[in-house]
Amino acid sequence: GAGVSQTPSNKVTEKGKYVELRCDPISGHTALYWYRQSLGQGPEFLIYFQGTGAADDSGLPNDRFFAVRPEGSVSTLKIQRTERGDSAVYLCASSPAGATRLGEQFFGPGTRLTVL
Amino acid sequence: AQSVTQPDIHITVSEGASLELRCNYSYGATPYLFWYVQSPGQGLQLLLKYFSGDTLVQGIKGFEAEFKRSQSSFNLRKPSVHWSDAAEYFCAVGPNDYKLSFGAGTTVTVRA
Numbered sequence: 001g002a003g004v005s006q007t008p009s010n011k012v013t014e015k016g017k018y019v020e021l022r023c024d025p026i027s028g029h030t031a032l033y034w035y036r037q038s039l040g041q042g043p044e045f046l047i048y049f050q051g052t053g054a055a056d057d058s059g060l061p062n063d064r065f066f067a068v069r070p071e072g073s074v075s076t077l078k079i080q081r082t083e084r085g086d087s088a089v090y091l092c093a094s095s096p097a098g099a100t101r102l103g104e105q106f107f108g109p110g111t112r113l114t115v116l
Numbered sequence: 117a118q119s120v121t122q123p124d125i126h127i128t129v130s131e132g133a134s135l136e137l138r139c140n141y142s143y144g145a146t147p148y149l150f151w152y153v154q155s156p157g158q159g160l161q162l163l164l165k166y167f168s169g170d171t172l173v174q175g176i177k178g179f180e181a182e183f184k185r186s187q188s189s190f191n192l193r194k195p196s197v198h199w200s201d202a203a204e205y206f207c208a209v210g211p212n213d214y215k216l217s218f219g220a221g222t223t224v225t226v227r228a
Contacts, residue, residue, distance in 0.1 A: 004159065033214060042120070042206050042218025043160070056215060091160070095214075105214070107152075107159035 002026070004108035006092050012114045013082055021077040021111045025094030032075050033105060034067055035091040043091055049075060082115045089113070118143045120209050122219035129197055130227050137192040137222050139207030149190045150208040150216065151181055160206065166190065177201070202226045 005024045013019050025032050031050055035043035045059040052072045060066075064082075069075040079086055089112050093105035119142045129135050141147060151163040164175025171183040181192045190207060204223050210216040 031214070040220065042208070042220050043216075044218070045215050048214050059215075093160075104162050104165075105160075107161070109157065109159050 004092055004094055004106055006090075006108040006111050008111060009109065010112045010114075012116065014116050015082060015084060017082050017115075019079050019082055019113065021079075021090050021113070023075045023077070023092030023094075023108060025073065025075070025092070026106055027073075029094035029096055029106075030072070031095045031097060031105075032069060033093040033095075034075070034077050035093065037089045037091055037110070039088070046077075079113075082113075084115050087113055087115045118147065118209050118211070118217045120207050120217055120219035122205075122207055122222050124222045125220070126223045126225070128225045128227060131199055132196050135192075135194045135197045135201070135224065137205050137207075137224070139190045139192065139219060141188055141190065141207070141209040143188075143209055143211075145211070146185075147209045147211065148216075149181075149183060150210075151175065151179070151190075151192045152206045152208060152218075153177075153203045154206065154221075155203040163192070163205075197224075197226055199226045199228070 007022045033048050034046040037043045047057040047067050049069045064080045067077045089110040091110045093107045095105045121140045149166040152160045154160050163179050164173045166173045166183045173181050179194050204221045206218050206221045208216040208218045
């Protein structure tokens with residue numbers, strides 16, 4: 001079946017602009033996660049959704065970052081007033097259930113964001 | 117706070133040779149431990165995980181890892197590597213299976 005998809009695959013924007021990154025999880029997966037992977041680093045947790053609600057958003061770096069999942073499926077990560085330091089690959093993952101001992105996260109290919 | 121150290125940034129290994137990737141973690145309790153692989157153009161794929169029980173964990177693609185509490189380590193091994201194992205490998209630790217802290221990764225190059 002289809003895996004996690006993310007659009008766009010690449011996004012180039014200018015400093016100060018607003019961007020939206022989209023994630024389509026695997027059908028039926030109730031849990032969805034966003035990570036950020038900076039160059040030469042491992043992924044860094046941003047936020048976790050269980051259904052429509054953000055169960056844990058403690059990884060969001062500041063209030064310029066916001067994510068929604070209004071219908072419990074597709075999620076959008078929104079970044080306001082982008083800064084050059086926001087340049088990274090943004091990864092999305094989904095799992096059949098969240099915070100369980102058997103939950104495996106399935107990752108998408110990521111969106112590479114470049115802020116000029 | 118939890119953290120992960122992967123001491124080797126890059127490893128080169130001959131096809132058919134054995135491979136061991138090191139992972140050391142810092143965490144106050146018994147952690148959830150994971151190894152993921154990331155191939156170019158592909159998403160992260162889970163190789164194996166440890167929560168409790170037998171400290172030697174078998175994963176996919178012929179990989180295994182051993183949890184050593186006394187050394188705070190979770191090293192990944194494969195007896196005989198294939199050219200398709202060339203990728204970046206990430207160790208991760210967490211208090212559960214979602215809020216993971218990843219290491220910086222080890223890039224594996226396989227030479228013929």
